Amino acid sequence: MSETTRPERLDDGADLDRFIADNDLALVEFYSVGCPKCQAMEPIIGNVARATDAAVAMLNPRDDLSVLDRFDISSTPTLILFKNGEQVGKRAGGVEGTEALVEFVEAA
Template sequence: MAADTSTTADDRPVDLDTGDDLDAFLATHDVALVEFYTKGCTLCQSVEPVLGTVATATDVAVATVNPRTDLSLVEAYGVRSVPTLVLFVDGAPVDRLAEGFVGVERVLELIRTHAPERVPEDGTA
């Protein structure tokens, strides 16, 4: 599946297939959160609702990509475990969470650190 090329954040995560899809996604969104996951990973599955909430509650584009479909992503983004969430600003990775399950507030905290204007002022999702 090709990347969504809209210039605003979507209300739900976009599924990407390859590094080219990821590059296109990052080129069209100035702030993006990407989950690197693998099929069958129960922790990855448990993060899916968190990503949906973040996509809906913030002005941040959210995507998911399975690095097993494009192994170059593992090295390019230093994916050592899944799920790994990487926050990109202007196409460059600026921070990551690779600690297993993370809740909405932890992800919002990550975004607030690098793009506070993208998180609602009331601080809730």
């Protein structure tokens, strides 16, 4: 189980790159301020942080628009799973429960 109980807030693409490089397994939520689905996902990804070995972070792409193209993000929330620095999974556009996301992370 991860020692981190809350998602880390990332500032920009460089911060994201550091986070991915520093963690063997990383789940990142790309969110928008004022997005009801994104707000609903915040406690769920906190649960994923507590239930898995994945490091979990959040990034508002508005703070660095280059990540939109880089990761082909067209809606929020978008969740991207990285393993050993490589993208291994992606979920976009909806609210998912803790159990479904834990299974998504553990399947990596």
